[in-house]
Amino acid sequence: MRRDQRIFFPSLGLPEGDGSWQIEVHAWCFRLRARRFVIPIVRKALGFKHVRLTATEQQRFAERARWMFVDNKRGRSIVVDIDGRIYALGQTQANGHLRAQITVSLPPGRVAHECVVAPVWRDISGTDPIDIHFLAAEGLSIISDIDDTIRVSHVADRAALLRGTFVEPFAAVPRMAELYVAWARCGAQFHYVSATPWQLYVPIATFLDASGFPKGTFHLKDFRWRDRTFFNLFASADRYKRSHIESLLKRLPRRRFVLVGDSGQRDPEVFGDLCRRYPQQVRLIFVRDLTGSARISRYRAAFAGIDRRVWKVFTDPATLPTSLTDASI
Structure with missing residues (x-):
């Protein structure tokens, strides 16, 4: 008999004004079919x-x-253990997912990064802790697209997109992992935003880890076959990315952000609009050009009114700065 499986996705721990922390938990309960x-x-x-x-x-x-x-499981109770305290978070929805937020007050001298958040399964705490990324109120965050920014996906070509997603070995964009590692050494935190469905989290996360990309939070897309075709899912990526990026900007008003995307869809237009609306937070924008010859008119329109030093179009990651310090952003 097949048993339920549960995945706890990497999530955020955010500081509250009173010294407590808001910890997000995102779980998925399902069974793999034969x-x-x-x-x-x-x-x-x-x-x-x-x-x-x-x-x-x-x-x-x-x-x-x-x-x-997969066979998504509705009504499964999700319970976690945070530093020895048990929190019942509720039950999974029809799609098998549960999203919850927990406010935790830490004892004096306790460092948030040392908190252990672990799932509880049938009254037995899980052996593997949940990957919670505790962010300081101030600091540097990299918001990165995945498809055609750090993974070769060919989103604009339906046949190539499907083959690349389901048939061919995943391929990293050359030298992007090394660049991100250099930024991580500068203290940057990473947030991976993509229209890839949550169902493909495991193969995508495994690929990013094997390719040497820094760990980070994931912000993928809810998807049901009854709602749309797989290819049309990617076609609406700009609306989805905008909402999730803006949510991070609003919730972390004192952090500095670097936005990294590509020209395959509407990343330049989305990034430009967000930069104009949040100029104190969006400090740098990097767009990977997929055409081989940058369409200057498009980028000038997308980034109209934005200091030319803030945005850069690139084909070779080696042309981007490897050090992101307070002075550079």
Whole structure:
């Protein structure tokens, strides 16, 4: 008999004005279906029914595609242990997800980063703590797109997008991981924002970790097959990214932000608008140009009224600064 599985996504711990901390918990409860049942359905839904795949490609497709048709579990209770105190957070929704916030007051001398937040499963605390990123009120945050910014995705090409997502090995944009590691050494915290559905969190997070990208919080998209096709999910990425980036800006008004994206969709326009609205927070914008020849007129329009030193279009990450200090931003 298959048992429920639970994933606790990397989340934020944010300081409150009274010295307490607001800890976010995002959980997903589901069961993986048998491959023999799922794979034919997904191949048909994604247009791979009549596509010949090698044995290696079939295996890779099976490993990734089965995440798209899991059996989400509604009504599962989620309980966590924070430094020895038990918190019942409620029950999962129809999509198997639960999002909750906990306000925790720490005893004198206790450092937030030392807090252990662990799931409790059937009255037994989980052995693996939840990855909570505690952010200081002030500091540097990198908000990074994933598709075609740090992972080669070909979002503008439907066939290439689907093959790259489900069939081909994931490929990192050269030298981006090294750049992000250098920024992390400067104290930067990372927030990965993408229209990739939460169902693909495990393969995407595994890939980023294997490629050497710094750990960070994830802000992906809720997705149900009944609502839209897989390709149309990516088509609405700009609206989704804007809302999640703006949410971070509003909740962290004293932090400085660097926005990193690409020209494949509307990152320049979204970033430019947010920079004009939050000029004290958005300090730098980096856009990876996918055309091979930067369309200067587009970027000038997207970043109209913004100091030219704030935004940069690049093709080679080696042209970007590896040190982000108070003086540089």
